[in-house]
Structures are given as structure tokens and as C-alpha cells.
Amino acid sequence: MNRIQRALEALVERVDTPAPIVLVDVMQDNIDRMQGFAAQHGLDVRPHVKTHKCVEIGRRQVKAGAVGITAGNVGEAEVFAAAGFDDIFIAYPIWVAGTKGPRIRRLAENIRLRVGVDNLAAINALADAMGEEPDRLEVVIEVDCGALRSGAPAEAAGELAVAARKRGLAPVGVFTYPGHGSSGPDARTGAAQDQETALAIAVRSLSAVGITAEVVSAGSTPTVKFATNNVITEVRPGEYVFNDLNNTRLGACTEDQIALFVAGTVVSDWVPHQVILDVGTKVLGREGSPERGYGGISGTTALLSKLNEYHGFLPLPEGFRPSVGTVLPVVPNHVCPIVVNFEEYIVTDSTGTSLERWPVDARGFLN
Amino acid sequence: MNRIQRALEALVERVDTPAPIVLVDVMQDNIDRMQGFAAQHGLDVRPHVKTHKCVEIGRRQVKAGAVGITAGNVGEAEVFAAAGFDDIFIAYPIWVAGTKGPRIRRLAENIRLRVGVDNLAAINALADAMGEEPDRLEVVIEVDCGALRSGAPAEAAGELAVAARKRGLAPVGVFTYPGHGSSGPDARTGAAQDQETALAIAVRSLSAVGITAEVVSAGSTPTVKFATNNVITEVRPGEYVFNDLNNTRLGACTEDQIALFVAGTVVSDWVPHQVILDVGTKVLGREGSPERGYGGISGTTALLSKLNEYHGFLPLPEGFRPSVGTVLPVVPNHVCPIVVNFEEYIVTDSTGTSLERWPVDARGFLN
Numbered sequence: 001m002n003r004i005q006r007a008l009e010a011l012v013e014r015v016d017t018p019a020p021i022v023l024v025d026v027m028q029d030n031i032d033r034m035q036g037f038a039a040q041h042g043l044d045v046r047p048h049v050k051t052h053k054c055v056e057i058g059r060r061q062v063k064a065g066a067v068g069i070t071a072g073n074v075g076e077a078e079v080f081a082a083a084g085f086d087d088i089f090i091a092y093p094i095w096v097a098g099t100k101g102p103r104i105r106r107l108a109e110n111i112r113l114r115v116g117v118d119n120l121a122a123i124n125a126l127a128d129a130m131g132e133e134p135d136r137l138e139v140v141i142e143v144d145c146g147a148l149r150s151g152a153p154a155e156a157a158g159e160l161a162v163a164a165r166k167r168g169l170a171p172v173g174v175f176t177y178p179g180h181g182s183s184g185p186d187a188r189t190g191a192a193q194d195q196e197t198a199l200a201i202a203v204r205s206l207s208a209v210g211i212t213a214e215v216v217s218a219g220s221t222p223t224v225k226f227a228t229n230n231v232i233t234e235v236r237p238g239e240y241v242f243n244d245l246n247n248t249r250l251g252a253c254t255e256d257q258i259a260l261f262v263a264g265t266v267v268s269d270w271v272p273h274q275v276i277l278d279v280g281t282k283v284l285g286r287e288g289s290p291e292r293g294y295g296g297i298s299g300t301t302a303l304l305s306k307l308n309e310y311h312g313f314l315p316l317p318e319g320f321r322p323s324v325g326t327v328l329p330v331v332p333n334h335v336c337p338i339v340v341n342f343e344e345y346i347v348t349d350s351t352g353t354s355l356e357r358w359p360v361d362a363r364g365f366l367n
Numbered sequence: 368m369n370r371i372q373r374a375l376e377a378l379v380e381r382v383d384t385p386a387p388i389v390l391v392d393v394m395q396d397n398i399d400r401m402q403g404f405a406a407q408h409g410l411d412v413r414p415h416v417k418t419h420k421c422v423e424i425g426r427r428q429v430k431a432g433a434v435g436i437t438a439g440n441v442g443e444a445e446v447f448a449a450a451g452f453d454d455i456f457i458a459y460p461i462w463v464a465g466t467k468g469p470r471i472r473r474l475a476e477n478i479r480l481r482v483g484v485d486n487l488a489a490i491n492a493l494a495d496a497m498g499e500e501p502d503r504l505e506v507v508i509e510v511d512c513g514a515l516r517s518g519a520p521a522e523a524a525g526e527l528a529v530a531a532r533k534r535g536l537a538p539v540g541v542f543t544y545p546g547h548g549s550s551g552p553d554a555r556t557g558a559a560q561d562q563e564t565a566l567a568i569a570v571r572s573l574s575a576v577g578i579t580a581e582v583v584s585a586g587s588t589p590t591v592k593f594a595t596n597n598v599i600t601e602v603r604p605g606e607y608v609f610n611d612l613n614n615t616r617l618g619a620c621t622e623d624q625i626a627l628f629v630a631g632t633v634v635s636d637w638v639p640h641q642v643i644l645d646v647g648t649k650v651l652g653r654e655g656s657p658e659r660g661y662g663g664i665s666g667t668t669a670l671l672s673k674l675n676e677y678h679g680f681l682p683l684p685e686g687f688r689p690s691v692g693t694v695l696p697v698v699p700n701h702v703c704p705i706v707v708n709f710e711e712y713i714v715t716d717s718t719g720t721s722l723e724r725w726p727v728d729a730r731g732f733l734n
Binding site: 013014015016018019050073092093095097098099100118119121125142144148149150151152153179265266267268269270271274278281282283285286287308309310311313323324327337340341342343363364365367 | 440
């Protein structure tokens with residue numbers, strides 16, 4: 001019996017399913033291990049809160065040594081700023097329209113706020129929004145390193161930084177995201193290499209126009225362990241705090257390092273060699289594929305083969321026959337979608353004896 | 368320019384993106400059309416609220432003639448009961464453990480509550496939970512019709528109804544869900560046929576043990592138009608209220624009948640023939656496939672080809688080149704996951720002039 005199974009057995013009478021359960025000791029080990037790795041390599045850690053959206057967990061990350069946090073949108077930044085976080089990077093190519101201009105300005109007046117930019121129009125819109133004090137807003141130029149998502153070509157970073165400075169904003173560095181490192185275990189080193197190359201070019205591009213990149217910021221849980229070069233100053237991993245099956249498969253964590261699972265109940269067992277759990281897409285999202293499955297049962301080889309909204313289809317391996325009413329520990333493929341589906345985490349430890357509830361403070365998208 | 372594009376153009380200055388926008392006139396037409404269809408065929412409509420989780424929309428469905436509502440779990444039923452809905456069917460094989468027993472009992476004491484059951488253990492657990500007044504709880508026997516999800520074999524319905532009656536519960540009928548009708552346009556009629564056959568067998572199975580099936584309840588938006596036989600008394604469609612691309616592809620609605628879209632902003636455009644929108648899995652879920660895409664832009668042939676959590680990748684068809692800052696109307700493949708990601712709907716009509724905000728009252732899973 002592994003620690004997830006033990007914890008679930010100890011607390012099963014005290015939770016309603018489906019419920020997201022956090023093993024706080026495993027989570028704390030994950031936080032401390034990331035911080036230790038970063039310290040060893042002279043890197044700052046700025047965890048992405050999209051994975052947990054929880055003030056208490058963010059506080060633990062900062063207490064362990066994180067220099068600040070990363071957010072995915074203005075609403076997340078507002079929730080954490082209101083809770084006392086005073087150094088936040090919205091690592092996203094923000095477009096200010098609607099209420100976003102005044103909201104970013106208000107944040108920048110009260111905390112150290114950094115936002116991502118990758119184009120001239122966005123720089124001008126941000127500067128317009130900041131009014132008389134544009135220099136209160138730090139901007140970080142996003143460059144692409146091969147993920148082909150957002151981000152300017154690395155060579156264009158200097159030009160964008162100059163444009164930002166001309167408008168009075170404070171360009172402080174560059175960032176990128178090696179999303180192409182999540183496609184498989186073999187993709188990680190190549191993507192990390194691409195990341196390093198792009199960031200080095202971007203730093204030189206800033207330097208060529210007389211701007212020092214104080215921040216050279218990199219992703220991500222799958223690739224973080226390769227960020228041990230002389231270019232990168234900061235890493236922004238998110239998933240490491242909980243981990244999940246995808247990261248296990250990528251070699252970015254072990255199964256013992258998974259700190260979040262969903263307790264689900266067998267509600268029906270009529271189909272031979274299959275049971276139905278009360279864990280569907282409204283809990284897990286549709287993260288997976290028919291081949292990889294949509295989540296696994298900890299301590300077994302069983303994988304959810306299909307999800308409806310409130311139903312998880314679980315084909316049963318030989319010798320595994322949980323009856324109706326049995327509560328099983330579901331480990332997500334991708335942990336990040338879980339967080340928007342619940343109001344609170346059930347927080348315990350590997351013994352399953354303690355039980356706290358922590359709110360998902362920044363749940364929802366919050367545009 | 369279609370009505371979604373017109374509405375978005377009229378209100379774009381007044382909303383932050385991403386935002387879920389409801390065209391209330393299109394939605395009302397969808398509600399009225401379903402009700403008209405059902406009246407014509409002598410069917411009751413009991414809409415599934417999983418799609419909207421919104422009290423105001425549920426009220427409009429009841430006002431238009433729905434006999435009550437369908438919920439997917441106890442929490443949804445509680446939210447709608449607290450708002451005054453007095454006839455609720457939790458169309459799910461409920462397993463009562465933790466707080467669920469007392470909560471179901473409290474609901475059954477205050478409203479007409481029906482719950483699904485498909486096995487003996489669940490029947491006994493429900494009866495235990497109901498204490499002295501088990502007959503206040505109406506149970507509906509779930510049977511399988513080929514979706515191979517939950518539901519007893521249709522022939523076993525009578526036996527389960529007898530067991531429920533023995534324990535003092537009130538067995539009132541049978542239900543099923545033809546989930547296999549969503550696999551493609553050609554699957555709908557076959558699944559509807561399977562549904563009818565299974566329900567007819569289940570009704571006879573109840574009849575053989577002296578129990579009348581007052582309720583013979585069927586799904587679902589894709590198959591509802593084939594529910595025009597003499598067996599079915601009630602339909603439980605959910606998606607029809609908003610509709611989506613999946614239902615358009617199945618032939619269950621037209622594009623003009625889509626009543627919900629997500630306003631998303633172009634935030635980056637560096638990759639040739641592609642832009643990035645601020646609409647990712649934390650808005651749409653990961654509903655789709657690389658082949659079908661993950662959502663479309665209304666009025667164009669453009670389809671999101673890939674989603675990250677806060678980023679939607681949009682390859683651009685020839686002649687379509689929206690600049691950074693452009694707001695586009697994203698139509699989901701599957702509308703149901705949208706609802707758990709936002710606190711409120713932006714409600715307008717096809718002219719885009721009015722603007723109200725309706726809370727997503729039962730957002731989240733709510734176990």
C-alpha cells in the first residue's frame with residue numbers, strides 16, 4: 001500500500017467524493033526540493049500559481065524561498081495581491097482593454113508588478129493605461145523558443161525593450177516558455193536547450209541597446225532541471241507543487257512525489273470488467289487520450305478509459321474488482337485543471353490523520 | 368455578419384475577455400422550441416441543469432413548461448432547491464456516504480426529490496439514510512441502453528423496483544441515457560432505437576412485478592427528436608439551451624441556434640498564419656481533438672488547433688488576419704464545461720445592446 005492509498009484509507013469516512021486531496025508533507029517536500037535545486041544552481045524560483053490558485057500554498061512557496069509568484073491573468077494577480085503577496089509576475093502577453101488597464105495600474109501602484117509583453121501595440125496600450133507613472137510597471141519581454149505560441153523572435157527583444165522604455169515603462173528582462181518540452185521524455189532536453197539559446201540571444205539583444213536583463217525567466221516543471229546554465233536567473237514551475245501522471249511519464253517526478261489525488265467512489269458496476277466512478281470531466285477536465293487514458297488509480301495499473309461529465313469509465317485489470325461504494329484514489333494526468341472545479345482542497349498528510357480545508361482562493365478564470 | 372458577430376461588435380467595449388456571452392433571445396427560442404416539440408409528442412421536459420448551473424435559466428425553462436429539472440449531483444440539487452425549485456431528479460446512480468445521506472433526506476423532506484439507482488447496495492444505503500420516512504424519496508431505476516456506462520440490464524429493473532419498495536422507498540419509473548448517440552450523426556437514430564427498446568423492456572419488467580412506471584425518462588439533446596414513441600414520458604436534454612459545435616455537427620441544431628459563445632482577445636501574432644487568443648483549457652476544457660479542433664470562430668472557418676491553459680492556438684484561414692487586440696467570438700465544441708469556469712454569464716441578445724450578468728449559481732462540482 002503506497003502513501004496515497006494509506007492516507008485515503010485513514011480519512012475516507014470523513015470526506016464526500018469526488019474531492020481533491022492534498023498530502024501536505026509530500027507537497028512540502030516538493031516545494032523544498034525545488035527550492036534546494038534552485039539554490040544549488042543560483043536560480044530564483046517564482047512558482048506559477050495557476051496549478052493551485054491557493055493563498056496558503058503560495059505562502060508556503062514564498063516561505064520556502066520563492067522570490068515572488070507567477071500568475072496567468074490579472075484576476076489571479078489581484079487575488080494574491082489582496083492576500084499580501086507583493087511581487088507578482090503575470091507571465092502572459094497582456095492586452096489591456098476594458099477594466100484591465102485600471103486594474104493593472106492599481107496593482108502596480110501597490111506591489112511590484114511585472115507583466116509580459118511581446119508586441120508594440122500591447123506596450124503602447126499598457127503605457128497609456130499607466131497614466132503619469134508608467135515606470136511603476138515592470139515589463140518583461142516574452143520571446144519564443146520553439147513552442148510557437150506567444151513571444152517575439154529573440155532577436156527582437158531589444159527593440160521591444162527600447163519601445164517600452166521610450167514610453168516610460170520599466171523593461172527589466174526577458175522570459176520564455178519551452179512548451180514543446182512536454183511532448184515526451186526525449187523532448188525535454190532539446191526544449192531546454194532551445195530555451196537557453198533563445199534567452200541568451202534575447203539578453204544580448206537587450207544588451208546591444210544598453211538595457212540590462214535583470215530577469216531572465218524560464219519555465220517549467222518538465223524542463224526545470226535542465227535550467228542550470230549561466231543565462232537563466234529565474235524559473236517559473238507550476239505543476240511541481242502537486243505533480244501528476246504526465247510529469248511521471250516525462251521523468252520529471254516519481255510517483256511518490258505526487259501530492260494531489262481525487263477521491264472518487266464506485267457508483268455502478270454492471271458492465272463486465274468495468275466500474276463507473278463519480279469522477280468525470282467536471283472534475284478532471286478531458287486531459288488525456290484513449291491511448292494514455294484520462295487518469296489512473298494510485299497503486300494499481302487501472303486507467304480511466306473515457307470520461308463523461310459526471311462519470312469515469314474504469315476498465316478493471318485482472319484481479320482488481322472494487323465493489324459499489326468503494327472509494328478509489330484517482331491520480332490526474334494533468335493536475336492544473338482540477339483546481340478550477342472545486343471550492344476547497346481537503347488537506348491531509350501521508351498518515352491521513354489530520355484534515356484541514358484550504359480554499360481555492362483564485363478559482364475560475366477571473367479574466 | 369451573423370447574429371453572434373453582430374452582438375459581439377455591439378458590446379465588445381463593455382466586456383473583459385475571456386467572457387461567456389449568452390444571447391438570451393436565441394436561448395429563449397431554444398427553450399420554447401424544445402417545449403413545443405415535447406408538447407406535440409406528449410412528452411414532459413425535465414432539462415439537465417449541468418449545462419448552465421444558473422437559477423435564472425432554470426426558471427425560464429420551468430416557466431416555458433418544464434415539469435422540473437434534472438441535476439447531476441446532490442450539490443446542484445441543493446442549490447436549485449434553495450432557489451425554490453420543488454421537483455428535482457438527480458439522474459445519477461447516487462451512492463450515499465459521508466454527508467450525502469442526511470442531505471438527500473433533507474431535500475426529500477422539502478421538495479419532490481427523485482434519485483437514480485441501478486443496484487441493490489445503493490437502494491439499501493438510500494433506505495437506511497431516509498430513516499422513518501423512506502417513502503418520501505422517489506427512486507427511478509437506471510437501465511443501460513447500449514452506452515455501457517451506468518444502468519442495470521433493462522430486464523433487472525423490476526427486481527430492483529421491488530427491492531426499493533420492500534425497503535419503503537417509492538419506485539416511480541425507469542430512466543436511461545443513450546450516450547452512444549453522440550459518436551456521430553449516423554449513431555443518433557440507432558441509439559434512440561436502443562433507448563426505446565431498453566425502456567420498453569424495463570417498463571414491462573416493472574409491470575410484471577405489479578409496479579407502474581409513472582416516469583419513463585430519456586436523454587438527450589442529440590437524440591431527443593427521435594423520442595417520439597409511446598414508451599417515453601419525459602426527456603432530459605441539457606445542451607439544447609445553448610447548443611454548440613458538436614450538436615451542429617451531429618445535426619441536432621443549426622449554427623443560428625447557438626446561444627453561447629466566448630469572447631476572446633488576440634494577444635499575440637508572431638507565428639505566421641496563426642494568432643494566440645486568451646482562451647485556453649481553463650475556459651473551454653480540452654474538448655475536441657487535433658482533427659476536429661477545440662472550438663471555432665463564429666462566422667469563419669477558423670478552428671482552434673491546440674489549447675494550453677491560458678492560450679488558444681488559432682491557425683488563420685486565407686484572408687483572415689485579426690490583429691492583436693481584436694476580440695473574436697469562440698464557439699465551443701462542447702458547451703457544458705464552460706459553466707464551471709466562470710462566476711457569471713454576460714447576457715445580451717442578438718442586437719448586443721442589453722447587458723446583464725447572471726451568476727453561475729451552482730458552479731463547481733459540489734459533490
